[in-house]
Amino acid sequence: MPQITTNWSGVITNPERKQSYIRSVREIDKNIGSFLSFNPDLPGSDTTVKGALGGMPIAVKDNIAVTGHPLTCGSRILENLVAPYTATAVQRLEDAGAVVVGKTNLDEFGMGSSNENSALGTTVNPWNNDRVPGGSSGGSAAAVAAGLVPLALGSDTGGSVRQPANFCGVYGLKPTYGSVSRFGLTAYASSLEVIGTLTRDIDLMETAFGIMSGIDENDQSSVSYEDSVVPGSDISSVVMLSVGNDMLDDPVARAYMETGEALRAAGYSVTEISLPSLDLVVPAYYTIATAEASANLARFNGIRYGYAPDFAENPADLMKKARHEGFGREVKLRILLGTYVLRSGFQDQYYGRAQKIRTLIRKELESVFSSADLLLMPVFPTQAFLKGDSEMDDFKQRLADVFTCLANLSGLPALSLPIGVENGLPTGVQFMAPSFGEQRLFKVARNLKDTFPLQTPPNYLDIGSLV
Amino acid sequence: MAQVQDEWSITAELARLELDENEELILAREAERMRELFLTMSRADADKPEPTTQAVELNNRIRPDYVDSFNNVESLIEASPEQEDDFFLIPNVL
Numbered sequence: 230m231p232q233i234t235t236n237w238s239g240v241i242t243n244p245e246r247k248q249s250y251i252r253s254v255r256e257i258d259k260n261i262g263s264f265l266s267f268n269p270d271l272p273g274s275d276t277t278v279k280g281a282l283g284g285m286p287i288a289v290k291d292n293i294a295v296t297g298h299p300l301t302c303g304s305r306i307l308e309n310l311v312a313p314y315t316a317t318a319v320q321r322l323e324d325a326g327a328v329v330v331g332k333t334n335l336d337e338f339g340m341g342s343s344n345e346n347s348a349l350g351t352t353v354n355p356w357n358n359d360r361v362p363g364g365s366s367g368g369s370a371a372a373v374a375a376g377l378v379p380l381a382l383g384s385d386t387g388g389s390v391r392q393p394a395n396f397c398g399v400y401g402l403k404p405t406y407g408s409v410s411r412f413g414l415t416a417y418a419s420s421l422e423v424i425g426t427l428t429r430d431i432d433l434m435e436t437a438f439g440i441m442s443g444i445d446e447n448d449q450s451s452v453s454y455e456d457s458v459v460p461g462s463d464i465s466s467v468v469m470l471s472v473g474n475d476m477l478d479d480p481v482a483r484a485y486m487e488t489g490e491a492l493r494a495a496g497y498s499v500t501e502i503s504l505p506s507l508d509l510v511v512p513a514y515y516t517i518a519t520a521e522a523s524a525n526l527a528r529f530n531g532i533r534y535g536y537a538p539d540f541a542e543n544p545a546d547l548m549k550k551a552r553h554e555g556f557g558r559e560v561k562l563r564i565l566l567g568t569y570v571l572r573s574g575f576q577d578q579y580y581g582r583a584q585k586i587r588t589l590i591r592k593e594l595e596s597v598f599s600s601a602d603l604l605l606m607p608v609f610p611t612q613a614f615l616k617g618d619s620e621m622d623d624f625k626q627r628l629a630d631v632f633t634c635l636a637n638l639s640g641l642p643a644l645s646l647p648i649g650v651e652n653g654l655p656t657g658v659q660f661m662a663p664s665f666g667e668q669r670l671f672k673v674a675r676n677l678k679d680t681f682p683l684q685t686p687p688n689y690l691d692i693g694s695l696v
Numbered sequence: 697m698a699q700v701q702d703e704w705s706i707t708a709e710l711a712r713l714e715l716d717e718n719e720e721l722i723l724a725r726e727a728e729r730m731r732e733l734f735l736t737m738s739r740a741d742a743d744k745p746e747p748t749t750q751a752v753e754l755n756n757r758i759r760p761d762y763v764d765s766f767n768n769v770e771s772l773i774e775a776s777p778e779q780e781d782d783f784f785l786i787p788n789v790l
Binding site for chain 2: 296313513556578584591
């Protein structure tokens with residue numbers, strides 16, 4: 230059982246500690262805005278379940294269903310929806326004793342890298358409130374970084390767990406596609422996305438992943454993890470992605486080089502490689518992601534659930550009005566792009582080609598892992614950027630997904646980990662492993678833990694100091 | 697630009713998206729920028745590979761054919777925007 234579990238025991242079950250905890254979270258989160266809803270007293274929350282996570286409060290990104298909690302996806306179109314069932318990944322954590330205390334903010338339907346695309350709230354970075362927490366799981370990352378919960382769930386479609394984890398200075402895991410059930414995760418890009426975890430404790434991350442993973446009859450794409458797992462023992466070789474001098478900001482580049490040096494000092498063999506298809510990653514990713522989004526979001530039509538306009542002339546008009554008034558700009562853009570690349574006459578040129586490029590990328594990564602245990606890469610070219618930063622507009626944010634969406638196109642697991650703090654903001658790197666090689670990721674993170682100890686932002690909630 | 701904007705207007709119609717004038721102008725510009733990025737895929741030597749539709753090999757899993765009950769019907773009805781007795785209430789469109 231992870232040591233951190235002991236620190237959090239009694240926070241929910243002891244009435245006095247619980248009240249003190251709730252007061253502290255509300256006070257700290259007034260400035261951060263990580264939660265869209267915070268309600269540890271929701272009827273149905275069972276705080277008495279014994280298990281590896283007995284009584285541990287957790288936060289869940291608001292695009293993952295938890296019975297009785299809102300399921301807004303950060304969108305006006307689902308602003309009043311309450312989930313009637315619980316996602317398998319959450320259910321498994323609850324069965325191990327975890328208690329969902331709230332739902333965290335996100336870019337609408339998971340579309341964005343800053344949390345600025347949420348229609349329902351503003352979340353800021355706990356390290357510097359003028360900066361974004363990253364996205365789309367920015368609320369989960371901010372809540373964990375500020376110490377409001379020890380563990381939070383996010384979803385990673387193109388880096389949406391790892392990038393905010395990196396911006397907020399916590400661990401972020403994107404598991405192998407299929408290892409964690411997606412049942413109960415609101416679909417955005419079904420072939421790319423997976424539920425992941427954010428935490429400040431690598432042992433807790435491993436425990437939570439072990440509980441969540443495994444086959445689920447409600448998710449056709451889920452697989453039996455035990456039958457597929459790649460052992461984490463005997464890892465010795467790491468390849469570093471060769472990155473151009475102009476691709477990374479200085480603090481990010483320094484953290485990247487320091488990690489390589491630390492690995493060498495720890496006895497790993499470290500060599501550099503380049504990926505010939507790297508330039509194609511972002512266009513292929515966004516072609517596929519938007520195509521799948523346009524299909525998945527067709528269900529939000531003003532009839533089945535969610536927002537509906539007061540009046541419409543006919544069913545088509547009803548659907549258009551609901552989507553016009555319910556969706557934000559980024560969501561509309563991605564639906565528009567996805568519809569375009571799937572249009573008759575354009576499909577081979579865009580969507581078909583992207584699927585073939587996806588094959589090229591997978592083969593390149595297979596070749597990498599035929600001779601190395603892990604791939605080291607940056608997470609994002611910059612540290613957390615300023616809110617409304619004109620230097621980092623929406624288009625540039627999409628281009629900057631190049632290092633993260635590689636794992637989603639290939640389905641491989643990747644873990645972002647904090648390396649240090651520079652100019653008052655966290656820096657970090659990510660490791661990628663072959664399919665079902667999460668144990669390798671946990672092992673290398675543990676090996677680097679003492680070299681790069683985690684730091685805490687201002688106003689961090691030290692749970693041990695709660696009365 | 698007008699021709700480009702028309703193309704995106706047609707696409708918006710197919711996507712059941714109603715866009716106001718200002719929105720259409722901004723989205724057409726952003727969409728066009730992304731389309732140009734997508735076009736860079738044409739320079740890849742990618743005619744031969746089979747397309748990848750899923751990152752993991754999937755076999756068709758078939759569940760047993762049996763009648764199951766769902767005991768939380770009320771919560772589904774309550775989750776709808778409006779309801780009357782056991783029915784979803786939807787806007788009058790006829």
